[in-house]
Amino acid sequence: MRIAVISYHSSPLDPVGAGKSGGMSICISHLYQALSQYCEIDIFTCGKRGKTRLGSSINVIHLPCENLRKFSNTVIGYHELRRYDIMHTHYWLSGLVGLFTKNHINIPWVHSLHTVEMLKTIRKDEMRIEVEEEIIKSCNLIISPTVKEAYEIKEMYPCVRIMTIPHGVDVQRFTPSADGHSKLLFVGRIDPIKGLDLLIDALRFLKRDISLDVVGGASKGERNFESIKTYAGGLPVRFWGPVGHTELRQHYQKSGMLIVPSYYESFGLVALEAMASARPVIGFKDTGLAETVGEDAGILVKRNKRNLAEAISRLIGNKKLRHRLGETGRKKALNFEWNKIAGKYLKVYGEISED
Numbered sequence: 001m002r003i004a005v006i007s008y009h010s011s012p013l014d015p016v017g018a019g020k021s022g023g024m025s026i027c028i029s030h031l032y033q034a035l036s037q038y039c040e041i042d043i044f045t046c047g048k049r050g051k052t053r054l055g056s057s058i059n060v061i062h063l064p065c066e067n068l069r070k071f072s073n074t075v076i077g078y079h080e081l082r083r084y085d086i087m088h089t090h091y092w093l094s095g096l097v098g099l100f101t102k103n104h105i106n107i108p109w110v111h112s113l114h115t116v117e118m119l120k121t122i123r124k125d126e127m128r129i130e131v132e133e134e135i136i137k138s139c140n141l142i143i144s145p146t147v148k149e150a151y152e153i154k155e156m157y158p159c160v161r162i163m164t165i166p167h168g169v170d171v172q173r174f175t176p177s178a179d180g181h182s183k184l185l186f187v188g189r190i191d192p193i194k195g196l197d198l199l200i201d202a203l204r205f206l207k208r209d210i211s212l213d214v215v216g217g218a219s220k221g222e223r224n225f226e227s228i229k230t231y232a233g234g235l236p237v238r239f240w241g242p243v244g245h246t247e248l249r250q251h252y253q254k255s256g257m258l259i260v261p262s263y264y265e266s267f268g269l270v271a272l273e274a275m276a277s278a279r280p281v282i283g284f285k286d287t288g289l290a291e292t293v294g295e296d297a298g299i300l301v302k303r304n305k306r307n308l309a310e311a312i313s314r315l316i317g318n319k320k321l322r323h324r325l326g327e328t329g330r331k332k333a334l335n336f337e338w339n340k341i342a343g344k345y346l347k348v349y350g351e352i353s354e355d
């Protein structure tokens with residue numbers, strides 16, 4: 001089976017944790033590396049690096065991105081030579097490529113939204129909502145990482161064909177270690193939607209000696225990053241900037257728990273990484289963490305900063321509970337190993353290409 005993957009706005013080869021590169025890049029690189037044992041894969045993305053081979057049957061093809069139509073025409077040109085069986089677009093900008101190419105290449109089109117603009121609790125972009133609606137109505141299958149999100153999309157668009165496949169985690173890289181400290185950890189791009197301000201507010205309710213490590217870089221320019229640093233002024237918060245997964249592994253291991261205070265989180269890859277590292281997760285019930293973490297690998301509370309502070313203080317004061325939740329998290333994370341997740345995709349790709 002030959003698959004054309006479109007990841008228009010971020011290359012899976014870019015460093016992760018700042019700018020446009022986050023969970024989606026991690027998912028694309030891990031998923032398709034795992035799938036490349038069974039399929040031939042061409043990943044189309046923006047950039048100047050030309051064609052890079054990631055393995056014997058996986059290419060990352062960087063194309064100029066000034067013009068989405070030109071980008072789409074190049075994909076059509078590749079299809080005429082390579083004859084793909086399936087096209088899988090990731091995120092709404094790649095979905096536009098799907099809309100532009102659909103009638104020319106006429107193969108099953110699978111789309112992953114990654115975040116659904118309509119479901120965000122803050123900051124909605126009307127133009128993006130319209131485009132996502134058109135993508136949802138035009139593609140052959142939507143893959144969503146949680147049952148809740150799939151249900152919400154189905155409620156809005158009853159005719160859509162949708163399936164749930166969760167994201168995976170590298171359980172060999174993220175592993176448990178001997179006791180972490182009670183230090184708090186935040187991992188993610190520094191973007192208003194990630195809710196770091198709420199966590200800083202929560203810290204003010206806690207004892208002064210509880211320290212927080214913030215790992216991740218500016219998502220939308222330095223201004224927001226600088227203002228959040230100022231906001232944390234006087235508190236024991238250390239900003240590490242973006243780090244790669246090799247270094248990140250140690251941050252999880254040295255922490256006592258991960259806090260995910262996002263206003264909107266469709267899945268929460270960082271939660272899964274903390275679970276694989278046997279660290280409990282604290283976050284909000286109304287996010288994808290309700291499925292990723294659930295009730296037994298962390299503490300999920302109703303959205304507000306005081307609840308967040310209470311959950312943190314409960315875990316800080318109870319090492320036994322931290323360990324129990326962490327151990328359960330590790331067990332659960334093993335079900336999300338990338339090879340297992342890739343198997344689910346393989347099955348779905350097989351089914352849809354036979355339809």
Ligand code: UDP
Binds near residue numbers: 021023243248269270
């Ligand atoms: N990440 C990273 N380095 C950093 C910060 C984040 O490698 O400094 C990775 C993190 O490990 C995770 C991804 O970026 O794999 C973030 O995924 P998530 O789903 O939590 O958030 P998104 O960025 O997709 O909104």
